[in-house]
Amino acid sequence: MGPYTHDETADPELAHHPEVVLLPENTQQVAEIVKLANHHKLPIVPRGAGTGLSGGIVPKFGGIVISLERFDKIIEIDSENMFMTVEAGVITERVQEAANRAGFLYAGDPCSGHSSTIGGNVATNAGGNKVLKYGSTRRQVYGLEVVTAEGDIVFLGGKCMKDSTGYSLLNLIIGSEGTLGIITKVILKLQPLPSHRVDLLAIFPDRSSAMQAVPLILQKGIIPAALEFMDNRAVQCCEEYIGEKLPYRKDAYYLIVTLEGDDEGFLEGQMALIDEVCRDSGVIEILAADPRRIWRARRVFAEASRARSPVYSGEDLVVPLSALGVIIKFIVDRGEEYGVTIHCAGHAGDGNVHAHILKDSINDDNWRQILLALHDQIYKKVYSLGGKLSGEHGIGYKRVKLLEEFCHPVELKMMKAIKQCLDPNLILNPGKVLQF
Ligand SMILES: Cc1cc2nc3c(=O)[nH]c(=O)nc-3n(C[C@H](O)[C@H](O)[C@H](O)COP(=O)(O)OP(=O)(O)OC[C@H]3O[C@@H](n4cnc5c(N)ncnc54)[C@H](O)[C@@H]3O)c2cc1C
Structure with missing residues (x-):
């Protein structure tokens, strides 16, 4: 099995090869790939680090895997407003460590934090070991940059602590497991350490x-x-x-x-x-x-x-x-x-x-x-x-029939x-x- 055929679900039947794996390095490139795929009706599977436990990144219908692994920059830590902006492919532990170095806590803490990406955490609404006090990943997110299924780029949420401005599309994308949009940037809440x-x-x-x-x-x-x-x-x-x-x-x-x-x-x-x-x-x-x-x-x-x-x-x-x-x-x-x-x-x-x-x-x-x-x-x-x-692991491919x-x-x-x-x-x- 190649690395882009499966996640960490311990079931060899949950594996399949994509036709192609693409590693874009900026949001514009993701948008162009999605526009082309949408025009030709080709399947796209967004992929973080592949630590998922529900077969979410398995390209069951082949097509294009878009790996976010090059989206690995910590863009900004805003100490005054207590948030940080990161690209979707940054490993969760790097986010935690960068927050700690700046004197803050990033409270998302899945057991896979040493290898999962923040984009994967948002896409699955990952839980982990601090949910009881701080909430799941959903509660750590202020804003997202997302590429839609038609290849448009949109910013949802923002840098504010509250937001009642229409439907919460931000919360719709969080936990949508790569089925409603591709997350490229995340604005995360920081708390006192x-x-x-x-x-x-x-x-x-x-x-x-x-x-x-x-x-x-x-x-x-x-x-x-x-x-x-x-x-x-x-x-x-x-x-x-x-x-x-x-x-x-x-x-x-x-x-x-x-x-x-x-x-x-x-x-x-x-x-x-x-x-x-x-x-x-x-x-x-x-x-x-x-x-x-x-x-x-x-x-x-x-x-x-x-x-x-x-x-x-x-x-x-x-x-x-x-x-x-x-x-x-x-x-x-x-x-x-x-x-x-x-x-x-x-x-x-x-x-x-x-x-x-x-x-x-x-x-x-x-x-x-x-x-x-x-x-x-x-x-x-x-x-x-x-x-x-x-x-916290989501439905992915593994639980589709059970959800139905x-x-x-x-x-x-x-x-x-x-x-x-x-x-x-x-x-x-x-x-x-x-x-x-
Ligand atoms: C040892 C171990 C311990 C774990 N512990 C926990 C735990 O404590 N809590 C917990 O919740 N989970 C846990 N998990 C599961 C897993 O780590 C999480 O689901 C994690 O959030 C997945 O992140 P990833 O980057 O590996 O995502 P992937 O596995 O690559 O993808 C997961 C899903 O998210 C989608 N996705 C990924 N990136 C994006 C993106 N940028 N835009 C849109 N969609 C995207 C994929 O299409 C897929 O549907 C554990 C897994 C392992 C192997």
């Missing part, structure tokens, strides 16, 4: 006590930057992958809590409250964690699962907080019923579960059947609990009408998000 940080690792005897603690922490008025969970299998798998031992107990369930702020005394007060809530929920142990070790383990979850089973299905479902324990138990029980290993970790504070269903040595035909049956049961349950298909099945028909009709209006020849990332 917190001076203190504390990481806690809470080890619970079982799933239900850990999940009980999650809403209780938030109900105390504590807003952690991160509130993550890992089940026992996920911890073991990540430990093996990074070759480091974490504090471990058989069958235990893990919560990672990160607090950020400027007032050390206030953070200590919040730690005491978290300690109290966790003890009331039956925690075995609560430790001040080494952030490097604990976050390294949490961030490699996708790579560790792939090392264990090169093919796996990564789910990204989201449910209301009170349903978190219920849905994880349901998923794990179904795994046992079908004889497949499922690891779960994710953003507990956001109700966002990454369940990795491992193929291991199951033969291809059985795997397809098991996966279909599991998806059917899991997503019926997710929707019955008020949840949704994807919390589970999205309300009127909502789906509205989405299709928008797509047809903004991209009448359906050239932008065809086969992704919606099927026609």
Whole structure:
């Protein structure tokens, strides 16, 4: 498989060759390519770094991949107005580091930040490890430069902190996964850089006590930057992958809590409250964690699962907080019923579960059947609990059929009408998000 045929979705069936890969270096060139493609009705797939987990950059219908990798300039940091302007292909970690050097925080923080691009983050409305406190990528964006499906260049949003000027086309493009426009520049919100940080690792005897603690922490008025969970299998798998031992107990369930702020005394007060809530929920142990070790383990979850089973299905479902324990138990029980290993970790504070269903040595035909049956049961349950298909990875190609099945028909009709209006020849990332 060539590098432009697939993303990080661990499924070889989600790969396809484009006819051509183009690496434009300015917006005008992108616009000219799109005009030509639109005239000849050729498919275009915008590509960031290819770290997506839903097959969003797979050129399923061939055509042109437009890689934004040459759009790698940090254009401006405006300290007075607290925003920065960057090209879409800048790696997320470079954005974070540049903001830090100027004394600010850029709050977008997906686990893939060392390799994903900011344009990809905006196009998928990426989440990550600080959503609870700062919001997903959508909340970090003030403005976008976009090339439309007809090759026009437009600026959406701007440099202001609020905007009620007509429909929010800015928010329509954010999360549209390359199906409504190609993002070439991004104006990002900056915030004061917190001076203190504390990481806690809470080890619970079982799933239900850990999940009980999650809403209780938030109900105390504590807003952690991160509130993550890992089940026992996920911890073991990540430990093996990074070759480091974490504090471990058989069958235990893990919560990672990160607090950020400027007032050390206030953070200590919040730690005491978290300690109290966790003890009331039956925690075995609560430790001040080494952030490097604990976050390294949490961030490699996708790579560790792939090392264990090169093919796996990564789910990204989201449910209301009170349903978190219920849905994880349901998923794990179904795994046992079908004889497949499922690891779960994710953003507990956001109700966002990454369940990795491992193929291991199951033969291809059985795997397809098991996966279909599991998806059917899991997503019926997710929707019955008020949840949704994807919390942050998007629909891409992988979840198109599921969206068709589970999205309300009127909502789906509205989405299709928008797509047809903004991209009448359906050239932008065809086969992704919606099927026609
Ligand atoms: C180890 C690992 C950890 C991850 N952790 C997280 C996490 O914590 N949170 C999270 O949300 N995601 C996570 N992801 C998924 C992925 O990194 C994100 O979806 C990321 O935002 C994709 O960025 P990218 O630049 O790689 O985009 P790509 O994979 O290249 O593209 C993703 C989608 O965006 C579109 N796109 C890309 N650039 C543009 C552009 N300039 N204009 C228009 N459309 C564009 C593509 O067409 C495609 O549909 C993880 C992935 C891995 C492999």
